[in-house]
Amino acid sequence: xxxxxGLRRVVIEPVTRVEGHGKVSLLLDEKNHVKQARLHIxxxxxxxxxxxxxxxxxxxxxxxxxxxICPVSHHLAAAKxxxxxxxxxxxxxxxxxxxxxxxxxxxxxSHALHFFHLVSPDLLFGFDADPKIRNVIGLAITPxxxxxxxxxxxxxxxxxxxxxATAGKKIHGTGAVxxxxxxxxxxxxxxxxxxxIDQMLDWAVAALELCxxxxxxxxxxxxxxxxxxxxxxSIVREDxxxxxxxxxxxxxxxxxxxxxxxxxxxxxxxxxxxxxRSWSYMKFPFISKLGPREGWYRVGPLARINCCDYIDTEIxxxxxxxxxxxxxxxxxxxxxxxxxxxxxxxxxxxxxxxxLLNDPDLxxxxxVTRGERRDECMGILEAPRGTLFHHYRVNEQDQVTMANLIxxxxxxxxxxxxxxxxxxxxxxxxxxxxxxxxNHIEVAIxxxxxxxxxxxxxxxxxxxxxxxRDAHGELIDSRSKGA
Amino acid sequence: xxxxxRARRRVLVIGFGNPGRCDDGLGxxxxxxxxxxxxxxxxxxxxxxxxxxxxxxxxxxxxxxFIDAAAEGPAPFSFRPVEGRVDLxxxxxxxxxxxxxxxxxxxxxxxVEGYVxxxxxxxxxxxxxxxxxxxxxNLAEALGFLQRRLExxxxxxxxxxxxx
Numbered sequence: 001x002x003x004x005x006g007l008r009r010v011v012i013e014p015v016t017r018v019e020g021h022g023k024v025s026l027l028l029d030e031k032n033h034v035k036q037a038r039l040h041i042x043x044x045x046x047x048x049x050x051x052x053x054x055x056x057x058x059x060x061x062x063x064x065x066x067x068x069i070c071p072v073s074h075h076l077a078a079a080k081x082x083x084x085x086x087x088x089x090x091x092x093x094x095x096x097x098x099x100x101x102x103x104x105x106x107x108x109x110s111h112a113l114h115f116f117h118l119v120s121p122d123l124l125f126g127f128d129a130d131p132k133i134r135n136v137i138g139l140a141i142t143p144x145x146x147x148x149x150x151x152x153x154x155x156x157x158x159x160x161x162x163x164x165a166t167a168g169k170k171i172h173g174t175g176a177v178x179x180x181x182x183x184x185x186x187x188x189x190x191x192x193x194x195x196x197i198d199q200m201l202d203w204a205v206a207a208l209e210l211c212x213x214x215x216x217x218x219x220x221x222x223x224x225x226x227x228x229x230x231x232x233x234s235i236v237r238e239d240x241x242x243x244x245x246x247x248x249x250x251x252x253x254x255x256x257x258x259x260x261x262x263x264x265x266x267x268x269x270x271x272x273x274x275x276x277r278s279w280s281y282m283k284f285p286f287i288s289k290l291g292p293r294e295g296w297y298r299v300g301p302l303a304r305i306n307c308c309d310y311i312d313t314e315i316x317x318x319x320x321x322x323x324x325x326x327x328x329x330x331x332x333x334x335x336x337x338x339x340x341x342x343x344x345x346x347x348x349x350x351x352x353x354x355x356l357l358n359d360p361d362l363x364x365x366x367x368v369t370r371g372e373r374r375d376e377c378m379g380i381l382e383a384p385r386g387t388l389f390h391h392y393r394v395n396e397q398d399q400v401t402m403a404n405l406i407x408x409x410x411x412x413x414x415x416x417x418x419x420x421x422x423x424x425x426x427x428x429x430x431x432x433x434x435x436x437x438x439n440h441i442e443v444a445i446x447x448x449x450x451x452x453x454x455x456x457x458x459x460x461x462x463x464x465x466x467x468x469r470d471a472h473g474e475l476i477d478s479r480s481k482g483a
Numbered sequence: 484x485x486x487x488x489r490a491r492r493r494v495l496v497i498g499f500g501n502p503g504r505c506d507d508g509l510g511x512x513x514x515x516x517x518x519x520x521x522x523x524x525x526x527x528x529x530x531x532x533x534x535x536x537x538x539x540x541x542x543x544x545x546x547x548x549f550i551d552a553a554a555e556g557p558a559p560f561s562f563r564p565v566e567g568r569v570d571l572x573x574x575x576x577x578x579x580x581x582x583x584x585x586x587x588x589x590x591x592x593x594x595v596e597g598y599v600x601x602x603x604x605x606x607x608x609x610x611x612x613x614x615x616x617x618x619x620x621n622l623a624e625a626l627g628f629l630q631r632r633l634e635x636x637x638x639x640x641x642x643x644x645x646x647x
Contacts, residue, residue: 050610065503065610071531117535117578136535137567137582140589149590157536170530171502171511 024441026424034428037421039413039445040280048403056082056394057178063390064172070451072106072163073383073408075176077390080246080379082178084266085394087371093361095180095368101356102166102175103245103381108200108349109159110384111301111342114449115207116152119339120145122446123214127439148210151203155346158193158200162353165189180368187363194357201315201350208319208343215340219326222336226419226444229254229333231287231297232306233411235382238262240309242320242348244382250307251287251297256331259287265378268389274406284413285406296414299386300448301341306331311344313351319344335419338447383408385449409450419444494638495544496629497537498529500552505611506604506618509552513602516626517550522633533578538586542593546638548629549580552618553601559621562628565597598638600625 027036051062060079064071076099083091091099121134124145132138140149160170165185167173175181215222231254235247249263249271263271274283275292286295297303305324311317323340326332332341356362379390386408393402409416423444427437498514500507511529518527528540533549541547553561567585584597602625606615614622632638 047610062503065501113535137585137589140586146590149586153535153538153586153590156534157539160534160536 024420024424026428028428032428032430034421034425037417037424038279039417039420040282048405051392051400051403053399055398056085056392056400057398059392059400060176060178061172061174070106070110070383070385072102072167072173073381073388074390075167075173076103076106076245077379077381077383077388078392079176079178080265080381081377081390081392082379083180084377084379085374085392086178087373088179088369089371090369091180092366092369094184094365097356097359097361098166098181098183098185098367099176100245101185101353101362102163104349104352104356105159105162105166107159107244107384108204108346108353109156109163110449111346111349112152112155112159112204112207114384115211115339115343115346116148116155118446118449120148120152120207120210122443123211123339127443128436148207151207155200155203155207158196159349162193165193177368179370180366182367184364184367185357185362190357190362193353197350197354197357201347201354204343204347204350205315208340208347211340211343212319212322215337216326223334225440226335226423226447227333228335228415228418228422230415230418231259231290231295232303232331233287233297233299234304234307234387235380236261236308242304242308242311244304244345244349246381249380249387252307252331254331254333256306256329259290265380265389266376268378268380269391272389272406274410280413282410282413283406285411286414297411298415299408299411300338300384301345302332302335302338303386304382305341305344311348313348313355316344316348316351319347335415335444335447338449342449385409385451386411407451409448412448412450416445416448416450419447493524493526493544494546494548494633495540496525496527496548496550497533497540498527498550499531499533501531502612503610505606505609505613506615507552507607508612509602509604509614509618509622510550512614513550513600513622513626513629516622517629517633520630520633525633533580533583535578535582535586537578537583538590541583541595541597542587542591544595547580547584547587547595547597548600548638549583549597550600550602550625550629551580552604552607554604554607556601556603558603558617560603560625560628561599561601563599563601565599567597596638600629 023040025038025040026034029035051059054062059082060075063074063078117136121136121138125134125138136149136152139145164170167175168183175183231251233249233251235243236250237243237247249268250261251259253259260271271288272285273288274285276283284292284296286292287297288295305320311320323332323344375395376393381388388408389406391404392400395401420441423440424437427440496514496517498510500510502508502511514527514529517525526544565580565584567588568581580597580599584595587593587595603621604615604618
């Protein structure tokens with residue numbers, strides 16, 4: 001495929017079984033050097049229009065149609081926006097804490113799945129290991145790793161059960177409603193979760209230790225892998241503490257200098273803009289005052305650890321300090337450290353779940369509150385993959401007239417492109433699309449755990465495919481994953 | 484008979500997909516129908532995606548039938564056995580039936596057998612809790628087939644290896 005004279009394009013096209021898909025195209029010059037890398041990801045299509053005209057109270061349930069793997073994050077972000085709409089500026093203790101429990105359950109299950117199912121095989125077997133072994137079943141059939149595979153499944157299951165107990169059901173959960181929640185947690189439910197909490201914490205800490213040791217032992221290789229300096233963005237509490245459910249926006253630069261802090265959700269659009277580029281379905285958000293070239297930023301576990309001043313649970317805070325010491329207290333810009341940061345958050349989520357389970361507010365008190373009605377609302381939270389923005393306008397007939405969403409993966413659009421370009425430049429060799437190149441690009445993208453508009457799911461989509469074309473558009477090499 | 488032994492004799496039917504995205508909801512809609520049959524020894528579950536923890540439930544059963552929408556392939560449906568296997572992806576999206584079976588066998592030591600009932604769908608790009616007319620017809624035929632299989636106990640590997 002020719003796009004510019006003298007340049008050749010390598011296309012890497014992972015078309016998954018879900019609706020959304022990604023495609024990597026690498027533009028080469030005549031010397032076979034990577035001139036440009038573009039990661040194409042299909043973003044949500046038409047949802048903002050679909051929700052128009054629907055009554056606002058349906059939105060927290062409707063938004064779960066967006067994504068089959070992180071519906072809870074959309075459910076809660078929409079519910080937070082609707083809190084603002086109905087003037088519920090401070091939820092009841094039961095409403096606030098039940099939602100937090102749901103959110104930490106979501107964080108735990110998502111992070112556990114990512115680490116145990118996708119990342120640990122990379123770390124334990126190596127990026128270049130045979131894909132037939134480099135997977136979670138590979139762990140299960142390797143005696144020294146078998147326990148790890150079991151732990152991954154059970155941690156994930158625990159988080160999912162928390163979600164079921166707070167959201168009500170697995171599909172189209174209804175737990176969070178405008179102004180609060182629709183149920184308490186029964187003492188019986190609480191006791192079942194408390195019975196296993198110590199085990200969950202032990203497993204989460206052990207996984208963190210594994211990830212940390214691996215990173216330290218392989219730092220020379222990892223520190224430049226898909227890495228680059230960047231701005232970082234997340235919400236933090238008023239005192240700078242990490243808070244995954246609620247807080248105000250903070251952005252720092254690659255050296256830790258504050259760009260802005262304590263920005264309210266309702267003002268996000270004054271600080272964040274989105275750029276449209278002709279070649280991508282997905283927008284490119286940036287910090288307004290820095291502009292699109294300098295203002296792009298990273299979100300997610302790495303950004304959250306970098307942005308916060310401390311974590312309010314004991315083990316996670318100790319681990320945060322150790323993590324920050326790796327870069328002498330400055331922001332950590334090592335892409336592969338996303339995994340270490342993600343596991344600190346996993347431990348934090350379990351610690352938070354334990355705190356909440358021991359809080360009697362979950363069993364009593366008012367569930368819902370409301371105040372003075374507004375006509376515009378925003379909800380922001382830290383989804384497992386990063387900061388998630390929901391923004392709506394509602395008319396006097398209670399119908400949604402405008403919706404705008406900036407999802408976590410969109411926030412990480414520019415960084416993922418940069419990571420792919422860096423890795424491709426380092427590992428592309430001549431005219432051949434090697435298994436090694438595929439593996440390394442996947443490892444770089446995987447660090448961000450992107451969400452690919454996974455709203456639908458059906459048999460019959462293609463696996464990863466790579467095409468290499470010469471300067472005349474002729475196919476000179478191709479490779480399909482799994483072929 | 485111990486509870487665990489009884490469970491191991493059961494069939495687990497898992498329908499998966501997003502019922503808010505038209506024909507992608509064929510799996511959960513089918514699972515809902517199977518539940519109404521009230522067949523002895525048949526458990527039913529439904530979710531947006533298959534996930535690793537589904538392997539726990541699978542391991543406690545003798546047979547698992549995964550029901551999914553099919554974006555391509557034969558109409559009205561296909562029915563095929565699946566083997567345990569995992570392909571590593573680059574994002575933590577749902578896993579495949581092969582991975583659920585593989586985990587059930589390798590992590591939990593189960594000998595569970597698995598089949599995929601793929602019901603052909605056509606509309607995957609719209610929002611809405613409705614099936615297309617053609618998908619509705621395919622669903623009815625697939626359910627008729629599955630009900631006969633479950634009632635006759637014909638979900639064994641030798642008899643299930645043909646595509647329909």
